[in-house]
Amino acid sequence: MKPILVDAKTLVILDGHHRFNALKILGARYAPAVLVDYDSPCVSVGSWREGVSVSKEEVRRRGVEGRLYPPRTSRHRVCFEIPDVNAGLEELVGYGLGAGEHDGGL
Known part of the structure; x- marks a missing residue:
């Protein structure tokens, strides 16, 4: 994943x-x-949509306010490889909890 x-x-x-x-x-x-320093030049943002301008400041502001862009608007790139994580759903749900049971995680 x-x-x-x-x-x-x-x-x-x-x-x-x-x-x-x-x-x-x-x-x-x-x-x-993966936590990134969004102010770093190593992280860049563009748009998947022609004619739509997206800035880091606007992405951050909208995210904090809960006003997300429509899907497939922003496109982020980083200057390093992000490896996949080999974790099963059982590990992410947590042992002893089933789907739908929630204890304050995500």
Whole structure:
């Protein structure tokens, strides 16, 4: 599974909203994530949509306010490889918890 890309300063999800929401629905307590310094030049943002301008400041602001862009608007790139995480759903849900049972995780 590809980890979710998250701004370390604000904990705004930059990439992986669908994975995060799917894990929540499945009752996961954990989500594999990579925290990044969003202010670093190593992280860049563009748009998947022609004619749409996206900036880091706007992505961060909208994320903090809970006003996300429509799906497939922002496209983030990093200057390092993000390896897949080999974790099964059992590990992400947590031992002893089934789908739908929730103890305050995600």
